[in-house]
Amino acid sequence: MLSRPELHGTRGAVASTHWLASAAGMAALDRGGNAFDAAAAAAFVIQVVEPHLNGPAGDVPILVYDAAAERVSVICGQGPMPEAATPAEFRRRGLDAVPGSGLLAACVPGAFGAWLRLLRDHGRLRVEDVLEPAIGYAEDGYPLLPKAAAMIGVLAPLFRDEWAESGRTYLRQGRAPAPGTRVRNPALAATFRRVVAEARAAGRDRERQADAAVSAFYEGFVAETIDRFMAAGEYADSTGRRNGGLLTGKDMADWRPGTEEPVALDYRGLRVHKAGPWSQGPVFLQQLALLEGFDLAAAGFGSADHLHTVVESAKLAFADREAWYGDPNHADVPLAALLDRGYAERRRGLIGPEASAVLRPGSPDGREPWIPPLPDPAVPGGPDWAAQLDSGIPTVVARTAAQGDTCCVSASDRDGNMVVATPSGGWLKSSPVVPGLGFPLGTRGQMAWLAEGHNNSLAPGKRPRTTLSPSLVLRDGRPYLAFGTPGGDQQDQWTLHFLVNHVDFGMGPQAAVEATAFHTDHAPASFTPHRSRPRSVVVEEGFEPGVLAELRRRGHEVDVVTAGTLGRVCATGVTADGGVVAAASPRGEQAYAVAR
Template sequence: MFTTRPEIAGSFGVAASTHWIATQVAMAVLERGGNAFDAATAAGFTLQVVEPHLNGPGGDLPAIIHCARTKTQHVICGHAGAPRAATIDVFRKLGIDQVPGTGLLPAVVPGSFDGWCLMLRDWGTWEFADVIAFAIGYARRGAYVLPNINAAIESVRAMFESAWPTSAAVFLLNGNVPPTGGLLTRPALAETWERLIREAVGSNREARIDAVRKAWYRGFVAEAIDRFFRDTDVLDVTGRRHRGLLTGDDLAGWTAHVEPPVSLNYRDHTVLKCGVWSQGPAFLQQLALLKGLGVAALNPLGAEFIHIVTESAKLAFADREAYYGDPNYADVPLTQLLSEEYNNDRRRLIGPLASNELRPGSLPGYQALIDHLPSPDVAVTAGIGEPTVAGAGEPTVARLGAVRGDTCHLDVIDRFGNMVSATPSGGWLQSSPVIPELGFCLGTRGQMFSLTPDHPNSLAPGKRPRTTLSPSFALRDGNAWMAFGTPGGDQQDQWSLIFFLRMVDHRMTIQQAIDAPSFHSEHWPSSFWPRTASPGKLVIEGRYGADVRNELKRKGHTVEQGGDWSEGRLSAARIEPDGQMYAGANPRGMQGYAAGR
């Protein structure tokens, strides 16, 4: 099968990510004796500089790791909760019925930094100063300006100039959008990281990393965030200016943590995902449905495969909408949702024709509550199901000519067999204004909360919003096998699932499964402001033939054809029993690469 590039193979180590520089940074760390956790942390910080339109220091991080020494897998949750002052009543009194997609009101505690530091402290071997040095170098000397960075800044230039002057000072060069191919420097961000290095005082490596974490969440970083949120009125997508709710006390009261992954067996494999505070279990629910539908016998590029996978996704994501939320605040019936009995019943809903209904399952003792959709006058679109308001939404890789904000992904395997799958995001340059003393902005993950009382994902102080961020990990015959994932908001657990099925059921290589034409549904409400839905809408890449499009239309799908290379930004890395490692990355977007030796 044709591939755009070879599947990378090696026995020393491999890395893959959404940006070639981050991939090379990860390999540089491995070459200098670091392990996969050192390499992933260094690459993660680097992504904050080289892909500022996709993630930033004020964002969030979920990761799934495999420790070769203990042969165990863990979820690192760098995904934090809402401010203590954030309540549904507060938003109601402001005349807001949906958490805005930009500005300061949707900001939650920035969890990414502590997530990376926790990984480094407990599983890594390097000092903080060593892993952050790569990112500081690019912030000081400048990072290459991708076409999508140029386009993202251009899309919000007017807002920066008129309403967010601190962002204009960082991302506009003498009032101009940085040219593609030029260098964008971040001196204030470099100074923040350098000050953190100076704060790294302690008797051993772990204590020095903890000192850095303290400086961020209880020291000068938290103090600067607190001042900015208390003193600054910021224009957001409501068309009004609001101050944020986040305080220094909110940061001081939170730390990243480690928890076990949730899992499901599929053939000889076990897929691991983050918990119900993410959409990750929707991947598992799709697998549970597909177990009994014979997808291995179907043409992976054919209409019937697309139809069955899409109809399974509609059912799984309907349950996501009705039942998922932070399990510290909501009773989420995941055991029942993944049970064989439940999925045998749900599978009967998948017929030869497409459904246009949103059909969550019925579980005794639980109410299937779907958050309301906005009124049509709020759901302004540009013909592509995405908000036209500057900076709003999560910008999935360019589709149908649209350039929006998004996410990153990286995978690393080292010579010891340690593995990392991480999906950092948030804190995009277009999400909220730059805090001048720090050189970065905060994320807007709070826009994912529901303001409907009693919904599992309804807003509450300290609660984590249900996130779309969803790294993936798979075991084969009980052994660690593959780390994989993609940016893409609600599409993450569609594109990743399709990739996984093509590898497991159709024996494709990583690069073949990535390069094959893909698709996604927009049937259910988006997780991002303004939470629009397009019932029955199915987007397929242009490389599918007219016969596939026509058959899908005959089955009742509302088919929209995208570009030839428009679906997903997957990367993956796997290790086989003989010790050989393989990796691949996405040609879509022209910036993801894999490397290894």
């Protein structure tokens, strides 16, 4: 029995990881906007109301199906590393890895520009229309989520003693606000208001206004403020020391979000699209290529064969991620070979009856794989916040079953437009709030290697490989589903299960979202300190005891976690009769879907 209904409508649908964002997206549709306007409005609200998970200076890949053009494209909101970011510079500072917090890991902020690119190229509304709800919540207040309150509580000593602007923004009389407290961010509201004013000053043309807003952020007052902030001082980070940053105003002025062709693969009659190997997106497709050779439907949902097969396929695909993925503008990624059906067939032969404990990347085109050795994780000392900064994930460590969290926005409309994105980065735990702007910078650079010669090695102007990974699916060349989830490295496991639940096990979108979830932590985490747990299978309560016993007999190390704690899949789509559908996970009690 579903805990929430599957929503159907005829006008538009929005699903996101916060109910206020979903409502803002639907309001954009009511104002005459399309799915792209709705997604942008929702995303800017999420930057305000989920500050522990994302912000304007974060990162986002956006998958777009434009019905008028009848094509899928990717807007890359992953900014590159600064020109001063070299392995030698980090080693000069005595580091063998990019820190997971502070200023050193900051890339060029990508999220703001990417959402404005979506609005400019595909939307109907103006910048001020789309930013209005976010400005309202920043000025008038929003209810603080329990996870945000927990993070602020743990980090309160850091905010008081080291990151003073974060304290001024989020502490109340030196203390963390309680969950549900109405909190405001007047500095962020003022930043957005000034962006709107500069957009208006560019004239009445909607596209020109969007360009002016981007210029204000990347060349104007935002970039100037960030440049002064980075040059002015040093701040405590996960190294246990104070470090300054490398990002400059020139790095920001030299970058603009680009559009790219997606990577795609056919699976049981569907065409599945992902961002390129600068994301972990192709790992989703590699898993599908492996699973295509198994009869999951015959195995049955929740059987030992089902879980074993999916987990072992994930291990192989993620091993290839570790060996081969990186920014294709700077590295020779053998993507066509990795997605080749023959390659998948050879790799499928490695899946045996027992759990593998080895990370086994393949040799596409006969190339020899290489994964740099993991740095030895230091044991952080000092206050509790030091241990929190040592982990680059945007959650309070040891207080959640899911290792990693972020946000998701999906929208579809009656014209057949679909869009989905997983905004993240620039969260409260990442780095200090920039004075005068109301938001911190991101730390995506932590995902690049300092070891040289790898496709994901750090280099100036190069995008670090990100975990962010939305999915967009066509059926018979027509729009079908757009979905994503929070979850760091687990995104392309939990969303894979959603699609397999729907396609192989015949579940509707809402049932596929709510089905009992699982994942493996076999591959090294993308976030510092890059830990891995070979043979691990993390399962929610709800699978049969006999199934778990069989998995253990096959060599899996099974951890059972509380039901409803793994993932928060959000999905919208277009039905065969021209309607729209929406589904949102009840996990976390904050993701909501709206359809009209």
